[in-house]
Amino acid sequence: MDQRSQIPTIGILLAIVAFIGLLTAGLEPALSIAVLILWVGSLFLASLRAPDTRAQKTEKPLSRDNMRELIEYAATPLLLTQANKIADANRAARKLLGRHIIGQDVRVAFRQPEAIALLDQGRNGTAIVRGLVRRRDIWQIKRQTITDNLAVIELVNQTAEADISRAHTDFVANASHELRTPLASIIGYVETLSEDAGEMDPSTTRKFYGTVLRESRRLQSLVSDLMSLSRVEAEKHDQPSERISFPPLLERAARDAAGAERTDRLIFDVSTDAVVAGDAQQLEQLVRNLVDNAFNYGANDKPVTVSLHTARDNQVRLTVADQGEGIAPEHIPHLTRRFYRTDPGRSRASGGTGLGLAIVKHIVERHRGRLDISSTQGEGTSVTVRFPVVLEKDDSQGDEIATDATLS
Amino acid sequence: MSDHTVKAFDEDITRLRGLIAEMGGLSEVAIQGALEALVRGDQELAQKVIDGDKKIDELETEVDKLAVRVIALRAPMADDLREVIAALKIAGVVERIGDYSKNIAKRVGQIDGREKFEPLTLLPAMGDLAAEMVHDVLTAYSARDADLAREVIATDEKVDAFYNSIFRNLVSYMVENPATISSAAQLLFIARNLERIGDHATNVAEMVHYAATGLYPPEEDR
Numbered sequence: 001m002d003q004r005s006q007i008p009t010i011g012i013l014l015a016i017v018a019f020i021g022l023l024t025a026g027l028e029p030a031l032s033i034a035v036l037i038l039w040v041g042s043l044f045l046a047s048l049r050a051p052d053t054r055a056q057k058t059e060k061p062l063s064r065d066n067m068r069e070l071i072e073y074a075a076t077p078l079l080l081t082q083a084n085k086i087a088d089a090n091r092a093a094r095k096l097l098g099r100h101i102i103g104q105d106v107r108v109a110f111r112q113p114e115a116i117a118l119l120d121q122g123r124n125g126t127a128i129v130r131g132l133v134r135r136r137d138i139w140q141i142k143r144q145t146i147t148d149n150l151a152v153i154e155l156v157n158q159t160a161e162a163d164i165s166r167a168h169t170d171f172v173a174n175a176s177h178e179l180r181t182p183l184a185s186i187i188g189y190v191e192t193l194s195e196d197a198g199e200m201d202p203s204t205t206r207k208f209y210g211t212v213l214r215e216s217r218r219l220q221s222l223v224s225d226l227m228s229l230s231r232v233e234a235e236k237h238d239q240p241s242e243r244i245s246f247p248p249l250l251e252r253a254a255r256d257a258a259g260a261e262r263t264d265r266l267i268f269d270v271s272t273d274a275v276v277a278g279d280a281q282q283l284e285q286l287v288r289n290l291v292d293n294a295f296n297y298g299a300n301d302k303p304v305t306v307s308l309h310t311a312r313d314n315q316v317r318l319t320v321a322d323q324g325e326g327i328a329p330e331h332i333p334h335l336t337r338r339f340y341r342t343d344p345g346r347s348r349a350s351g352g353t354g355l356g357l358a359i360v361k362h363i364v365e366r367h368r369g370r371l372d373i374s375s376t377q378g379e380g381t382s383v384t385v386r387f388p389v390v391l392e393k394d395d396s397q398g399d400e401i402a403t404d405a406t407l408s
Numbered sequence: 409m410s411d412h413t414v415k416a417f418d419e420d421i422t423r424l425r426g427l428i429a430e431m432g433g434l435s436e437v438a439i440q441g442a443l444e445a446l447v448r449g450d451q452e453l454a455q456k457v458i459d460g461d462k463k464i465d466e467l468e469t470e471v472d473k474l475a476v477r478v479i480a481l482r483a484p485m486a487d488d489l490r491e492v493i494a495a496l497k498i499a500g501v502v503e504r505i506g507d508y509s510k511n512i513a514k515r516v517g518q519i520d521g522r523e524k525f526e527p528l529t530l531l532p533a534m535g536d537l538a539a540e541m542v543h544d545v546l547t548a549y550s551a552r553d554a555d556l557a558r559e560v561i562a563t564d565e566k567v568d569a570f571y572n573s574i575f576r577n578l579v580s581y582m583v584e585n586p587a588t589i590s591s592a593a594q595l596l597f598i599a600r601n602l603e604r605i606g607d608h609a610t611n612v613a614e615m616v617h618y619a620a621t622g623l624y625p626p627e628e629d630r
Contacts, residue, residue: 074593083528085422096552097545098550098551100550100551100552101550103422104422104425104426104550104552105422105423105425105429106424106426107426107427107429107433108425108426108429108550109550110433111429111430111432111433111436111546111550112433112436113430113434113436113437115433116433130440131436131440133534133544133547135539135540135543313555329569329570329572329573330573330576330577331573332569332573333533333534333566333569333570333573334533334573337533364601370559
């Protein structure tokens with residue numbers, strides 16, 4: 001089969017015969033040897049260079065290697081299983097489930113009973129699985145047999161569709177009550193003003209107008225907060241990818257939130273120039289909300305510290321700390337709930353909508369970060385947010401960073 | 409993990425991990441189901457959770473048998489031994505988590521007047537957190553991810569904070585509404601169960617950390 005490595009015997013024999021012929025014909029021996037060497041050498045060279053068209057690859061069109069290459073760059077997560085072990089997973093699947101799953105039992109990757117039922121029976125079909133990677137996500141798993149013990153598993157994300165309808169009902173339920181309260185008082189005061197026009201003394205009139213204005217402003221900020229909350233919620237499944245140098249954004253947004261008269265109470269303590277993958281607008285809003293809270297609930301003349309340091313596991317830690325009276329521990333777990341207020345009267349008086357921390361929480365979740373609130377009564381409250389940092393070196397392989405997707 | 413000369417050992421370990429993952433998946437579903445049944449007052453779903461616990465128990469027995477067999481036949485050493493021992497212990501803990509979910513489901517029928525029983529709204533957020541811990545710790549186990557295990561350990565504080573908050577809330581509610589004491593007491597027990605689930609998830613996280621690194625996680629881990 002391998003023609004190339006064969007020595008061109010016939011050619012060499014011919015050359016030797018010619019060589020003997022030349023010698024017997026009385027040619028100079030040195031010249032004869034030179035002719036022989038040239039002849040044989042050219043034969044060897046020719047045989048080495050011989051283009052061999054027949055030796056092209058004749059692999060089977062669908063070997064395991066081919067299949068691997070075929071699925072590797074597909075956008076949908078795809079897995080190959082062999083006898084209920086994961087033989088291979090493409091890039092998207094590794095990003096989703098982690099690279100550790102290759103070589104493991106399928107149950108390690110899919111531990112949900114619905115998925116196990118489908119995969120154990122070895123039949124073709126689909127199953128809907130909840131909480132595959134993050135809790136409450138919904139994935140459709142499709143299994144298709146290829147050969148005897150080889151099967152391909154395809155994953156389709158259906159979380160977003162299910163979420164939209166739920167978010168919609170939540171929004172209506174939450175918002176209607178909160179919107180009605182300021183509206184009721186606006187209508188009430190305006191009615192009084194228009195009915196008793198002229199009879200009322202100017203100071204009362206001014207007071208009423210003031211209330212109407214205040215309530216309208218509250219309504220305005222409520223609407224804009226609700227809008228941003230629903231926007232963040234709508235996008236929460238696509239992790240932002242814009243690269244942002246965090247410190248300048250932090251400083252700008254914090255000064256913005258503090259305003260001219262409070263800006264000298266801000267203390268910055270920044271020791272990193274971390275780059276995060278994020279949505280600039282949302283990160284600014286996060287900082288604004290936190291700093292605004294710190295000023296509103298902190299003591300009137302005490303500073304607010306904004307610090308940014310690197311933390312372990314390639315994370316950056318942002319802390320906004322005030323020196324106020326602190327929050328009672330029983331309130332802390334509920335702080336990120338919408339419209340939850342530890343002291344309703346005071347929060348409303350300071351113009352709070354009850355949505356600030358809920359928005360912060362959603363932004364943090366969308367950026368795959370973590371939010372921690374700690375407070376000591378009498379000393380103050382500090383809110384800590386941790387974000388994964390973009391590692392410049394890891395540019396080409398997004399896989400490593402993506403394992404963080406399981407955190408929340 | 410690198411391959412072993414005895415291929416059957418790898419097979420056994422893979423199977424062991426598969427079984428634990430399956431148990432974990434069932435216990436996750438059990439917590440979820442118990443909470444959903446609680447919020448909606450769904451007796452049927454509660455019964456399903458109670459019945460489902462049997463399967464978790466069966467799997468635990470299977471893990472036990474397999475682990476003992478592996479130790480007896482293969483005499484694993486070093487990280488292999490850690491792996492098997494961790495599997496054995498984790499299976500026990502996951503089974504307990506299943507039991508707590510069953511216990512929550514059993515209490516669903518004993519709560520009256522749920523339409524306007526305000527304390528009922530306090531529990532789901534805590535349950536979510538506990539369920540998330542279980543989810544994360546199982547992922548950490550599958551991935552041998554010590555960092556994620558430490559995250560889980562840190563989350564336990566939040567669950568404890570929830571428990572304290574709910575405890576105070578429920579006690580003051582009982583004082584104001586003596587008629588609801590029996591229902592509120594059930595909720596107290598449910599909150600307690602969720603808190604225990606969080607503790608058990610923390611235990612598993614410590615074992616995952618140990619199995620992955622050979623070290624117990626540092627005490628003060630924040």
